[in-house]
Structures are given as structure tokens and as C-alpha cells.
Amino acid sequence: RAKKLGRNRVEFFAPNLKTELSRNRRIAEHVKLGLERDEFVPFYQIQVDARTGRIAGIEALARWKHPQRGILLPEAFLKVTATLGLLAELDAAILRRVLRDREAWESRGIDVPRIAVNTSAARLSDPALMEQIKGLNIQPGTVSFELLETVFLDDIEEDVMMNISALRQMGIDIEVDDFGSGHASIIGLLKLKPQRLKIDQRLVMPITTSREQRSLIRSIVDIARALGIDVIAEGVETLAHVRLLRRLGCDTLQGNAIAFPVPGLELFDQLVAEQQGQPVRP
Numbered sequence: 613r614a615k616k617l618g619r620n621r622v623e624f625f626a627p628n629l630k631t632e633l634s635r636n637r638r639i640a641e642h643v644k645l646g647l648e649r650d651e652f653v654p655f656y657q658i659q660v661d662a663r664t665g666r667i668a669g670i671e672a673l674a675r676w677k678h679p680q681r682g683i684l685l686p687e688a689f690l691k692v693t694a695t696l697g698l699l700a701e702l703d704a705a706i707l708r709r710v711l712r713d714r715e716a717w718e719s720r721g722i723d724v725p726r727i728a729v730n731t732s733a734a735r736l737s738d739p740a741l742m743e744q745i746k747g748l749n750i751q752p753g754t755v756s757f758e759l760l761e762t763v764f765l766d767d768i769e770e771d772v773m774m775n776i777s778a779l780r781q782m783g784i785d786i787e788v789d790d791f792g793s794g795h796a797s798i799i800g801l802l803k804l805k806p807q808r809l810k811i812d813q814r815l816v817m818p819i820t821t822s823r824e825q826r827s828l829i830r831s832i833v834d835i836a837r838a839l840g841i842d843v844i845a846e847g848v849e850t851l852a853h854v855r856l857l858r859r860l861g862c863d864t865l866q867g868n869a870i871a872f873p874v875p876g877l878e879l880f881d882q883l884v885a886e887q888q889g890q891p892v893r894p
């Protein structure tokens with residue numbers, strides 16, 4: 613196997629590399645290789661319309677199919693990927709896979725809803741972004757970009773602003789991720805006019821036990837309404853959540869109570885079941 617891993621095999625398997633630094637370097641080396649070998653893949657989590665229960669969208673979530681350690685979650689690799697300056701590359705790799713999957717499902721006669729990809733700030737301010745995206749030939753309405761709300765500050769940088777309006781012109785929706793956990797300003801929302809905001813799961817989860825938290829959700833929904841923005845609730849874990857969030861006016865629901873993130877093959881089955889009118893959901 614050392615041979616397969618190629619030029620860095622000495623660093624990988626030297627037995628005495630125990631310090632934090634060398635461990636990080638080892639993971640880092642793996643991330644680079646993993647990207648080269650296409651080991652990063654999207655898992656998919658459906659989002660449903662709060663009123664009808666029909667699939668309204670899908671979020672693509674990065675997973676690392678690590679050759680030795682199995683399927684790894686973002687918490688295991690995002691930080692080091694960012695430190696290496698490879699986050700934009702990871703985002704690009706996931707988007708390419710999403711487009712490929714989408715095409716494969718559509719060619720089998722499936723109606724695929726909009727798929728959201730997570731987008732790092734690094735990618736959003738990359739001057740090469742628009743050229744890359746144009747080359748991908750994305751159909752309007754098929755893909756949206758989730759941005760952390762730190763992007764939606766009052767004084768948005770010019771390059772980011774330009775990239776966002778260019779994305780919009782190509783029919784790519786903008787969504788604010790983890791809303792309520794960062795510093796989005798209402799001025800920022802007004803300037804960037806995202807299509808949707810996703811309420812952070814830490815605000816959603818406590819609504820079953822706290823009246824205060826419920827009013828908070830209602831206020832966020834009101835603000836979003838005033839700005840013409842749709843609201844997605846994340847971290848919907850129980851049926852009680854589903855009922856409350858519907859009552860509080862959220863448009864779309866996402867969370868383990870509805871469906872877990874699954875590999876593309878399983879998502880395909882979910883889409884088929886949906887299309888045949890037999891979704892398997894609570």
C-alpha cells in the first residue's frame with residue numbers, strides 16, 4: 613500500500629511522528645491526496661415543504677471516503693482543509709460531484725429539486741470563481757450556494773458582492789447558513805437579497821421547551837417575510853419540532869426527523885419514492 617500512496621509514504625508511516633505538528637501534517641498530506649483522488653463526496657439531506665411535506669430542496673454535505681478510516685464527517689477534516697488553503701478546492705470538488713449526480717438522476721427520468729452546496733468565504737472571494745462556474749454550465753434554478761452569515765455583514769467586500777450578483781444572474785440562489793449564530797446585519801441582507809435563510813439548529817432545537825425561543829423564531833420569520841426571504845429551519849429532530857415550526861411560519865424543514873444525510877444512491881431511492889407518491893417519512 614505504501615507504493616500506492618506514492619511520494620509521501622515516508623511521512624505517513626514513520627512510527628515516531630507523535631507531535632501535534634506532524635500529525636496535522638500527516639492529515640494535511642492525506643487531504644491533498646484525497647482531493648487528487650476524488651475521495652470527497654456529497655451526502656444528501658432532503659428538505660421538505662412545511663405545509664405539504666413534499667421535497668422542496670436538498671443540501672449536499674461533504675463526506676470524506678477515507679481509504680483506511682471509512683466515511684469521515686466535516687468536523688474531522690474541515691479545519692485542516694482550511695488551514696491548508698484547500699477549502700475552495702473542496703467546495704469545487706463537491707459541486708462537481710453534485711452536478712454529475714444530478715445529471716445521472718435526471719437522465720433516469722427523476723425530477724431533481726434544487727441542490728444547495730456549502731460555500732466557504734475563501735471560495736466566494738476567489739476571483740477565478742465566476743470563470744469556473746461558467747465552465748460548469750449550471751442550469752438556472754438547479755443549484756444554490758449556502759453562505760455563512762459572516763458574509764452578510766454591513767460592509768460587504770466588493771469582490772464578494774460582485775461574485776454574488778454574478779451568481780444570481782446565472783440563476784444560482786443564495787442562502788444564508790446558520791442564521792442567528794453570527795453577525796448578519798439587516799442592511800447586509802438587504803444588500804445581498806438572499807433567497808433563503810436557514811435558522812441555526814441551536815435556535816431551532818430548544819423551541820419545544822422554551823416559549824422565548826419560539827417567539828424568537830417567529831420574529832426571524834417576520835423579518836424574513838418583510839424582506840421577501842424564505843425560511844428554512846435546520847436541526848428538526850422531532851415531530852414536536854415539525855408541528856411547532858409549521859405553526860411558527862417556517863417555509864421549509866430540514867433535519868433528522870425528516871431524513872438523515874444519505875449517499876447519492878439512497879437519495880435516488882428517496883426521489884423515486886417521492887415521484888411515485890410514496891415517500892417514506894414520518
Ligand code: C2E
Pocket residue numbers: 657672673674685686687690699702703706729730731732758789790813846847848849866867868869873
Ligand atoms: P451546516 O451546513 O449547517 O449543515 C448542517 C449540519 O447539521 C450537518 O452536519 C448535518 O448532518 C447536521 N444535521 C442535519 N440534521 C440534523 C439534526 O436533526 N440534528 C443534528 N444534531 N444535526 C443535524 P455535517 O454534515 O457534519 O456538516 C457540518 C458543517 O460542515 C456544515 O454545517 C457546513 O458548515 C460544513 N460543511 C459541510 N459540507 C461542506 C462543504 O462541502 N463545504 C464547506 N465549505 N463546508 C461544508
Ligand code: MG
Pocket residue numbers: 671730758789
Ligand atoms: Mg449548510
Ligand code: MG
Pocket residue numbers: 789790810812813846
Ligand atoms: Mg447550517
Ligand code: MG
Pocket residue numbers: 790
Ligand atoms: Mg452549521
